[in-house]
Amino acid sequence: MRREFFEVRVQQEDFELGGEIARLRAGDPRIGAVVSFVGTVRDMNEGANVAELELEHYPGMTERALHDIVEQARARWPLYGALVVHRVGPMRPMEQIVLVAVSAAHRGEAFAACEFIMDYLKTEAPFWKKEQTPEGARWVDARVSDDTARAKWAR
Secondary structure (H helix, E strand, C coil), rough: CCEEEEEEEECCCCCCCHHHHHHHHHCCCCCCCCEEEEECCCEEEECCCEEEEEEEECCHHHHHHHHHHHHHHHHHHHHCEEEEEEEEEECCEEEEEEEEEEEECCHHHHHHHHHHHHHHHHHHCCCCEEEEEEEEEECCCCCCCHHHHHHHHCC
């Protein structure tokens, strides 16, 4: 069965990695590579213990931004599918935050597209992070390293 599978979801619920990857592949015999990235909540950030991470977003705007990022990846690489699942709301250390998975004929384009989507997601998608630490709540600033990672994709 030959088909394209491109999906973006923003949700509070956790996701099951194996099931998500199976849906992305869905018996397409053209697929020679599936590359995925799963981001998780760390228990430390900037020298402080993190008890909880809360992600906020603008519904509608966030999904449009993620769809646009996936479309940019599709324009650069011959992909058969891409899946972005991003959680919002409160999460504890070790919980999954984000899944980016890409399918293609070959590993090179799958690796590149997955990294591209994640780099753009970190800098272009409207999410705001708030951490709960022993010193109280604090908003997490954007990182220069995320901007540097995104800049490497400029044409």
